[in-house]
Amino acid sequence: DVKVTQSSRYLVKRTGEKVFLECVQDMDHENMFWYRQDPGLGLRLIYFSYDVKMKEKGDIPEGYSVSREKKERFSLILESASTNQTSMYLCASRPGQGLIGELFFGEGSRLTVL
C-alpha cells in the first residue's frame, strides 16, 4: 500500500515559535505538496516540489518555507508561528508529470497556535 506519513497528528505551539512539519512518502514519487485546509476555504496549496532541492510557491506561501533534501521527505517550516496559521495541514505526493495523477495524502497535522 502507498503511504504518506506526517510526523505529528496534533501540535499546540505558541505565537512566535518555529514549527516543523515533516512528511515522508514511500512511493518514490517525484512530486510532493503541502496544503492547508480550513472550514469554508477548502484546500489551499502552500508549496510544492517536483524534485529534490526544488520548490515552487503555491497560492498562499507567505509565512511558510519548505525543504526537500531527499526525494522521500518534504518538510514545511513556519519560521514564526502566528494564530492565523492554526489549521489542518495536509501533505501529498504524486507520481510523474503533469496534473493527471492521483494525489496521495497523509493523515494530516492539526496545528493550533496560541
Next chain:
Amino acid sequence: KNQVEQSPQSLIILEGKNCTLQCNYTVSPFSNLRWYKQDTGRGPVSLTIMTFSENTKSNGRYTATLDADTKQSSLHITASQLSDSASYICVVSGGAGNNRKLIWGLGTSLAVNP
C-alpha cells in the same frame, strides 16, 4: 476566473438511500476532474477521475458523470452505508500555460444516519 462550485454544502440521508452530489466548474481549458472522499480527521482519498471524453465511470456504489458541454459533474452514491459519511471534494485540473493547476471545490459534507 477558474472556479469549482459544489452543492449541496451538506446533506443528511438515511442508510440505504441514494444521493447525488453536484460539481459545476468554469475551468478552461479543462483537463480532468477528480472526486475525493475525506473521512473526518483523515486525508482525502481519490474515488474516480473523469477525463474530457468520459461520460460515466463507476467505482463500486459510486458513479461519477461528466457533461463537458455544460461543465457539470455529479457523484451518485447508491444504497448508502454509514461508512459513506464523509466530505466529498471535487477538484478540476486545467488552465493554460503558467496557470495550469488544480482548482478545488469546498466539498459536500454527507451524513448517513441509521
